[in-house]
Amino acid sequence: MNRAGAVTGYPRAVDTPLRLEVIVGSIRPQRFAPVVADWFVRTARARPEFETGVIDLLHTPLPPDLSETAETERFRQRLAAADAFVAVTSEYNHGYPASLKTALDSAKHEWRAKPIGFVSYGGLSGGLRAVEQLRQVVAEVHLVSVRETVSFHRARTQFDADGSTGNGAAIDAADRMLSQLAWMGSALAAARASDPYPG
Numbered sequence: 001m002n003r004a005g006a007v008t009g010y011p012r013a014v015d016t017p018l019r020l021e022v023i024v025g026s027i028r029p030q031r032f033a034p035v036v037a038d039w040f041v042r043t044a045r046a047r048p049e050f051e052t053g054v055i056d057l058l059h060t061p062l063p064p065d066l067s068e069t070a071e072t073e074r075f076r077q078r079l080a081a082a083d084a085f086v087a088v089t090s091e092y093n094h095g096y097p098a099s100l101k102t103a104l105d106s107a108k109h110e111w112r113a114k115p116i117g118f119v120s121y122g123g124l125s126g127g128l129r130a131v132e133q134l135r136q137v138v139a140e141v142h143l144v145s146v147r148e149t150v151s152f153h154r155a156r157t158q159f160d161a162d163g164s165t166g167n168g169a170a171i172d173a174a175d176r177m178l179s180q181l182a183w184m185g186s187a188l189a190a191a192r193a194s195d196p197y198p199g
């Protein structure tokens, strides 16, 4: 304990990066998602706390009827090995993509007691309404959503031709969100290892 009474010194070795999976939600043929996702993945890969992978739902055909397939099993194995998640989400009619809901519904125990952050983009709202809906749904599968959100309104105007952004608020939010994911991911990994989560 430190002097403020907070628990410190989680046993995870600092040189063992957390496994972060970035889940790309949009599967539209003409999607903008890769621009946002690639920028975020580059940002995450610059952080030593994480080893970052990408689960692009366009290339992960999970059945919307939630039937069991080899792809579903591979997806679950990726989730099971992860310590933290980021969902990159667009907004369609004030909601998040159906592909992302299918992904959330396609696993159960693999999500539990792990943190998730959100990178959203869209038109005027920047995908923030999609994120608020996601917060409700992820709680049901025992994911823990971190406070900070990265959001791009009028997303297509926010990136250069090389995929960089000058959006200082988004850059700052990404940094804070990754710090929150690292803290929460480390704390929850240690807790899961010492005591099975009572889900």
Ligand SMILES: Cc1cc2nc3c(=O)[nH]c(=O)nc-3n(C[C@H](O)[C@H](O)[C@H](O)COP(=O)(O)O)c2cc1C
Pocket (backbone or CB within 6 Å): 026, 027, 028, 030, 031, 032, 033, 034, 090, 091, 092, 093, 094, 095, 121, 122, 123, 124, 125, 126, 127, 155
């Ligand atoms: C069917 C549809 C509905 C949309 N509804 C919203 C919306 O409610 N709010 C918003 O900010 N943007 C909305 N948009 C704009 C999208 O967020 C924007 O086009 C974004 O690029 C979509 O992500 P994607 O290209 O990666 O699929 C909508 C786009 C589509 C195609």
